[in-house]
Structures are given as C-alpha cells and as structure tokens.
Amino acid sequence: MPDPAPRPRGPKLKFTPEEDSLLVELKENKNLTWKQIADFFPGRTSGTLQVRYCTKLKAKATVWTDEAVQRLRNAIQDYENDRWRVIATKVGSGFSPAACREKAAEL
Template structure:
C-alpha cells in the first residue's frame, strides 16, 4: 500500500480564505472545497471548527471578566485538590505559596 504524501500545512492565506468563504459568503463545505486543491470538505470543516471559528468570536468586557472569575475559581479549586492529596497538614494556600516559592514565582 502506498503512503500518501503529507498534506501541506494551512497558510495564513488559506485560513483567511476559509473564514471568508464560510462566514461572509456563507458557502457549503462542498462549495468551499472547490476553492482548495487537495483538501476535502471534511478536512476544511475540521480546520474551521477547531482552529478558526473561535477567532471570529467577539469578547465583551463581561465575557472577559467572567473568564477571569472562572480561572480564579479553577485556581482555588485546584489548590484545594492539591492540599487534599498532601493530607490534612497543609492548607490550599500553604501548598500554593510553597509551590510558587520552589518554582521561583
């Protein structure tokens, strides 16, 4: 069985064209594939959905604040889990402080 040659990486121009065809011109994946030699509709859809779609989302100030809060909550919960694994001797904040100290943060 012959090996397929590796696909060329997507260029910035490919990405820009893909976003334009999908978001501005509202083409189907089959129609979009006609603009790309050697790329299937499925491959283009995967590229768009996993790498490009999120770039076109507008973040409001509220969205950014919610992200900060979610990360703060995650950080707090993460250190609680770490302290539980260390045993009752160490609190979450003590574990966080020691970790930052040994990592030079």
C-alpha cells in the first residue's frame, strides 16, 4: 500500500481512472475508514470520496444476472399493484385499484 500523499491546495480536479481504482482497492480490500482513505487523495475530503464510491463506483460492481433482472421486474410489478391498492384505500370506499389507476392516467 502506498504512503499517504501530501495535500496540495488548488482547484478540484475530476477523478482519474487511477484514482477510481485506488479508491475501490482501499475501500474493498484494505478495510480502511473513509478518513484513512482520504489520506491517499490530496485535496479530497472523506465525504467526497464516500460519495464517489457509493454513487459511481460501487454501482458499477453490481452484476445483473438474468435471474436478478427478473426479480427486479417482479418487485416492480408487485409494487405497482400494491401502490394502487393503497391509493384506492386512501380515496375511499367504492373505488377499486383499477378505477384509480385508470382515472390517474386521465389526469
């Protein structure tokens, strides 16, 4: 593992592919805190690194198998059905989930 680099002052730069690789390596394989990881990235805060990892890099590591995609589709469909049941309950008696969905499409 490299030594922590000194922190220069100046404008913020875009993350390089090398920085992204180092960030993933330090987070996933070295069991370091975000503050410790920030020591390897001059001019970047632990918060900036955490956001970069969680929103840009960690998501890329997600492998979507056909089975996982089908589970996602099923979950979306289940939510869609439940959503209209909840809405119909809130609108009041006499309104079915299908009636609420159809009326909402007209709005």
